Amino acid sequence: MAQKVLMKGNEAVAEAAIRAGCRLYFAYPITPQSELIEYMAKMMPKVNGTFIQAESEVAAINMIYGASGCGRRAMTSSSSPGISLKQEGISYIAGAKLPAVIVNVQRGGPGLGDIQPSQGDYFQATKGGGHGDYRVIVLAPNSVQEFADMAADAFDLADKYRNPVMILADGLLGQMMEPVEFKIAKTDQEIEELNKQHYDWCMRPNVDGEERHHHEINSLELDPNVLEKHVLSLNETYKKIEQNETSHEEYNINEDNEIFCVAFGTASRIVKSAITELKKKGHNVGLIRPRTVWPFPSEAINRAITGKVRKILVFELNLGQMVEDVQLSVNGKVPVDFMGRVGGIVFTPDEVIKKIQESL
Amino acid sequence: MQVIAQRPKSLMKIPFTYCPGCLHGIAHRLIAEAMDELDICDKTMGVAPVGCSVFAYKFFDCDMAEAAHGRAPAVATGMRRARPDMCVFTYQGDGDLAAIGTAEIVHSANRGENITVFFVNNAIYGMTGGQMAPTTLPSMKTSTSPYGRDVNDIGYPIKASELLATLEAPYYIERVSLLSPQEIIKAKKSVLNALKYNKENRGFTFVEFISTCPTNWGIEPVKSREWARENMLKFFEIGCFRDRSKDHEGGEK
Numbered sequence: 014m015a016q017k018v019l020m021k022g023n024e025a026v027a028e029a030a031i032r033a034g035c036r037l038y039f040a041y042p043i044t045p046q047s048e049l050i051e052y053m054a055k056m057m058p059k060v061n062g063t064f065i066q067a068e069s070e071v072a073a074i075n076m077i078y079g080a081s082g083c084g085r086r087a088m089t090s091s092s093s094p095g096i097s098l099k100q101e102g103i104s105y106i107a108g109a110k111l112p113a114v115i116v117n118v119q120r121g122g123p124g125l126g127d128i129q130p131s132q133g134d135y136f137q138a139t140k141g142g143g144h145g146d147y148r149v150i151v152l153a154p155n156s157v158q159e160f161a162d163m164a165a166d167a168f169d170l171a172d173k174y175r176n177p178v179m180i181l182a183d184g185l186l187g188q189m190m191e192p193v194e195f196k197i198a199k200t201d202q203e204i205e206e207l208n209k210q211h212y213d214w215c216m217r218p219n220v221d222g223e224e225r226h227h228h229e230i231n232s233l234e235l236d237p238n239v240l241e242k243h244v245l246s247l248n249e250t251y252k253k254i255e256q257n258e259t260s261h262e263e264y265n266i267n268e269d270n271e272i273f274c275v276a277f278g279t280a281s282r283i284v285k286s287a288i289t290e291l292k293k294k295g296h297n298v299g300l301i302r303p304r305t306v307w308p309f310p311s312e313a314i315n316r317a318i319t320g321k322v323r324k325i326l327v328f329e330l331n332l333g334q335m336v337e338d339v340q341l342s343v344n345g346k347v348p349v350d351f352m353g354r355v356g357g358i359v360f361t362p363d364e365v366i367k368k369i370q371e372s373l
Numbered sequence: 374m375q376v377i378a379q380r381p382k383s384l385m386k387i388p389f390t391y392c393p394g395c396l397h398g399i400a401h402r403l404i405a406e407a408m409d410e411l412d413i414c415d416k417t418m419g420v421a422p423v424g425c426s427v428f429a430y431k432f433f434d435c436d437m438a439e440a441a442h443g444r445a446p447a448v449a450t451g452m453r454r455a456r457p458d459m460c461v462f463t464y465q466g467d468g469d470l471a472a473i474g475t476a477e478i479v480h481s482a483n484r485g486e487n488i489t490v491f492f493v494n495n496a497i498y499g500m501t502g503g504q505m506a507p508t509t510l511p512s513m514k515t516s517t518s519p520y521g522r523d524v525n526d527i528g529y530p531i532k533a534s535e536l537l538a539t540l541e542a543p544y545y546i547e548r549v550s551l552l553s554p555q556e557i558i559k560a561k562k563s564v565l566n567a568l569k570y571n572k573e574n575r576g577f578t579f580v581e582f583i584s585t586c587p588t589n590w591g592i593e594p595v596k597s598r599e600w601a602r603e604n605m606l607k608f609f610e611i612g613c614f615r616d617r618s619k620d621h622e623g624g625e626k
């Protein structure tokens with residue numbers, strides 16, 4: 014039976030990535046994700062993996078482009094300012110249809126901001142982030158356990174759809190310690206099998222006895238008609254992802270809700286404890302927590318709008334980013350209200366309770 | 374009948390897209406011939422740059438990646454680390470390597486990545502229509518240095534080979550010329566050395582080609598080679614800046 018260990022989120026996601034078959038990791042140090050790069054520096058040599066402290070986040074993401082282009086599980090991580098630098102590479106990775114995993118342990122912005130937890134990169138993560146018409150699958154954990162679990166999910170999704178996947182965490186999830194139970198580590202043989210699923214397109218040697226191949230990893234196409242076709246085919250993939258991979262958690266959602274909240278990641282933990290407190294006082298408030306923020310669980314939010322619901326409250330550690338997706342989802346059916354804190358400040362359960370009580 | 378010259382096997386059977394008289398095609402050919410001679414094509418991957426040679430990924434008959442502008446050495450790093458049993462090379466222009474990609478080339482050289490970098494120095498941005506490059510000569514006119522490169526304002530051209538030769542790790546660094554058949558024969562030897570060392574896992578190897586851009590220099594092909602000889606070779610001296618195989622006794626001479 015697997016044992017629970019007490020670990021920081023940053024270390025747990027690194028350990029889980031290695032167990033999921035990640036053998037190439039490239040990154041540049043930045044607070045509050047440095048434990049992640051340090052864990053990889055320590056552990057990768059022990060599994061015959063590659064660890065490189067790159068000269069910049071730009072270089073790191075382009076190393077991922079090269080390694081993923083060879084069909085191998087590769088990961089990079091950073092925090093907000095470094096994720097901005099990676100956007101060029103993420104766009105190329107999406108354009109070239111490469112699987113890749115990127116972890117963002119968000120901190121306060123804009124600019125250098127601070128090193129406290131934030132959800133200020135929601136727009137950047139879910140709306141593309143770099144240039145061009147593309148999507149990144151974005152997973153939003155709210156516990157150390159889920160942070161770790163999502164590492165394996167991220168690699169599977171990246172492989173399945175040949176698309177970049179981001180785990181959108183924040184400084185709190187990265188730094189805090191919680192008990193976590195890990196999946197059994199993949200063996201070298203299992204990892205080799207995973208790599209083979211990419212053999213029909215990835216860069217690899219020509220093998221004796223097989224027909225010679227010429228594989229190109231590329232996002233350039235100068236013929237507008239061909240490029241349009243390519244972008245449309247990416248869009249087909251995005252539709253499939255929306256259909257199959259949207260994920261959320263419901264807490265106290267029921268027929269009698271007059272109000273429910275929407276929050277993701279760290280913010281959702283605080284909203285959940287506020288709702289639990291209110292429940293004790295006899296108030297029936299629900300919570301929808303998107304586990305994927307792209308694709309966004311619009312349907313789940315709409316389903317929760319039963320006859321009695323008169324308001325949706327959105328809580329984020331930014332000045333209102335996901336709230337736009339909630340508004341788009343409900344399309345004016347009910348009013349959507351918002352509360353956020355920024356600068357690296359996390360609202361307290363009391364602040365959230367007060368905000369909810371204004372509407373009760 | 375004896376065949377004395379034919380298309381290298383390591384080149385795809387499609388025509389180049391370069392301007393008449395452009396030397397990119399010669400550089401491609403030398404690399405492909407060396408790949409044939411070393412019999413490494415089946416175990417080689419290349420990285421194309423952003424620049425006139427952007428379509429290099431279509432021209433070489435091995436697996437190829439097209440990198441973002443300047444990032445080829447980082448992409449090559451990821452490829453080589455993912456497939457340490459393969460030869461990896463990049464092919465880059467001067468804007469790609471010595472301006473936007475300065476950090477990536479310096480640090481991959483400094484890590485001693487086992488990759489070969491082919492660097493085509495034509496003193497200009499060819500693809501975007503003749504703007505100033507980090508290698509544009511002093512006083513040379515381009516579309517973004519219309520009064521001539523003013524070294525007091527924008528600095529001197531960067532000598533990439535000399536710069537990289539200040540680092541400990543690189544195994545082989547040589548600057549060669551593509552301006553005449555004799556020089557091309559010498560350049561071929563350098564390309565062969567670089568790929569041979571690569572195959573032998575010796576570390577970072579680098580070949581700089583002094584090239585031309587008749588189209589954007591506005592000088593017809595033959596004269597452009599004369600112009601390059603008169604001007605570029607004076608500034609960018611031909612020579613081997615590093616050959617670690619000669620560091621050891623009994624090493625190749």
Ligand SMILES: Cc1ncc(C[n+]2csc(CCOP(=O)(O)OP(=O)(O)O)c2C)c(N)n1
Nearest residue numbers: 423424425442466467468469497498499500
């Ligand atoms: C990020 C980015 N900036 C600018 C460009 C535009 N661009 C394309 S090629 C090029 C210069 C290429 O010059 P060089 O590397 O010398 O190659 P050449 O065409 O001379 O062979 C530039 C600036 C780009 N594609 N990407």
Ligand code: SF4
Nearest residue numbers: 391392395425499586
């Ligand atoms: S623009 Fe210059 S470098 Fe580019 S193909 Fe033409 S001659 Fe060659």
Ligand SMILES: [Mg+2]
Nearest residue numbers: 466467497499
């Ligand atoms: Mg150039």
